[in-house]
Amino acid sequence: MSGNTVTHETTLAVERSGSTRAVAVAPSRAARELGLKRSEFDLAVRLGRIQTVPDDRGGGGRVPRDEIDRIRAAAGFPEGLRASVRAVGTAEGAALMDVPKARFTRLARLGLLVPVKFYVNRYRAVVWLYPAEELRRFTADERNAALLKGRTPAALRDQLGEGVDLRPRNWRGRHLGFLLRQAADGPWARAAAVASLLGAAEVSDVVTDPYERSHLRRFRPAPAAYGSPGSPAAQLAEEIATAADQDEIDWLRSDLADAVEAARRQCPVPRPAPHAVSARAGTGATPRETVGPLSCEARGLPRETESREGREAESREPRHAESRKPCEAPGGLSGLFGRLWRRGS
Numbered sequence: 001m002s003g004n005t006v007t008h009e010t011t012l013a014v015e016r017s018g019s020t021r022a023v024a025v026a027p028s029r030a031a032r033e034l035g036l037k038r039s040e041f042d043l044a045v046r047l048g049r050i051q052t053v054p055d056d057r058g059g060g061g062r063v064p065r066d067e068i069d070r071i072r073a074a075a076g077f078p079e080g081l082r083a084s085v086r087a088v089g090t091a092e093g094a095a096l097m098d099v100p101k102a103r104f105t106r107l108a109r110l111g112l113l114v115p116v117k118f119y120v121n122r123y124r125a126v127v128w129l130y131p132a133e134e135l136r137r138f139t140a141d142e143r144n145a146a147l148l149k150g151r152t153p154a155a156l157r158d159q160l161g162e163g164v165d166l167r168p169r170n171w172r173g174r175h176l177g178f179l180l181r182q183a184a185d186g187p188w189a190r191a192a193a194v195a196s197l198l199g200a201a202e203v204s205d206v207v208t209d210p211y212e213r214s215h216l217r218r219f220r221p222a223p224a225a226y227g228s229p230g231s232p233a234a235q236l237a238e239e240i241a242t243a244a245d246q247d248e249i250d251w252l253r254s255d256l257a258d259a260v261e262a263a264r265r266q267c268p269v270p271r272p273a274p275h276a277v278s279a280r281a282g283t284g285a286t287p288r289e290t291v292g293p294l295s296c297e298a299r300g301l302p303r304e305t306e307s308r309e310g311r312e313a314e315s316r317e318p319r320h321a322e323s324r325k326p327c328e329a330p331g332g333l334s335g336l337f338g339r340l341w342r343r344g345s
Contacts, residue, residue: 024053024062027174033068035078036085046178047116047131054184061182074339087116087129094134097139099148105146112154113138114174120226120233120238126240128167168240169248172197175241179221185262192219197243206256215269216260231330 027035030050031041044050045061050071052061071081087097093113094104102215106112108128113135115128138144154158179193195203195216207213227233242247244326 014130022065024055025062025063027052027060030063030068034071034081036082040082040085042048043087043116044081047085048181049081049084052182054094073259084131084133086132088132088135093130096135098146103148103152106152106160108167109165110159111170112144112147113152114170115167116171116174117235118171120236121322123285124232124236125192126236128171167244169243171243172243182221183219185219186265187259188215188269189219191256191259191263192216193221194252195261196221196223196255197241198249199242199254200244202249202253203256206253207260211269211271212260212264233333 002087027041027045027242028178031038034041034050036044042049045052051067055062071077074080090101090104090108097104099107107336108115110129113130117129117130118131119126119127135170139148176193176197179196180190183189183193195207198206201218204213207216223238225234226237243252
């Protein structure tokens with residue numbers, strides 16, 4: 001067998017092994033190869049323009065080599081890619097739509113323009129940013145002509161008079177979509193994405209099992225940093241990232257209950273063996289301290305590689321037949337988006 005054949009077969013073996021690092025590159029390198037600033041790259045991922053895969057060693061997502069090739073081969077690259085991830089504030093957005101800033105703000109408060117990101121400036125004011133491409137499409141749609149010129153319809157004026165502001169809620173809906181797309185670790189990661197938009201009291205009320213709550217915390221997505229922890233900017237950002245309207249809270253609670261039930265069937269949370277619980281009785285140990293071997297999701301391993309002790313402990317717990325299936329992604333996120341992404345009327 002020739003050396004070339006050996007090399008070829010070795011390469012194929014690496015690719016078939018599924019090693020992320022062998023077939024994907026780090027975000028910083030992907031941004032350079034695509035001609036994007038890092039902030040533009042992050043926004044492209046958030047908008048779904050660039051698909052990432054989990055790093056098999058942890059440390060965030062990586063970009064598959066074929067995804068970079070696909071984007072570079074698209075017509076209009078790289079100008080088209082940059083234009084699709086351009087985000088603008090109120091002043092620039094109003095100029096792009098050829099409307100006064102006050103009208104632009106009213107449209108955004110009514111939920112007709114959906115922000116993609118925000119930041120808190122030095123005056124502790126929230127600055128919302130919108131995809132320029134979406135603003136152009138909104139302006140070009142003839143059905144929106146009456147909203148851009150002339151008097152605002154009475155029904156919408158009444159909503160504004162009541163103080164409606166759907167910008168935080170619409171941002172949360174878009175943000176949840178991003179979190180769900182990134183939740184490749186399995187059903188508990190998807191449940192944790194939903195839980196991240198609810199307050200701690202709401203999560204505890206829905207997920208009463210302390211071991212399952214501990215598991216959700218393990219997969220909870222890290223919040224974006226807005227100022228130092230505990231600062232006014234960080235507190236304001238946390239308020240924006242937490243559901244506020246009662247109907248939104250109710251929807252998220254329902255979706256969290258469904259997501260946890262699905263995760264419970266597919267990958268039951270590991271629990272301590274009965275003798276371990278007895279030994280720790282009266283010591284004040286928390287569920288996090290007594291929890292048994294990590295699940296297949298937490299360790300990033302197939303279920304068959306779990307320790308013998310973990311299998312013995314789990315065998316003492318009753319299981320449904322579905323729990324022996326590998327962690328699979330349930331389909332369909334449109335129902336949740338349809339509710340969270342409410343267009344004011």
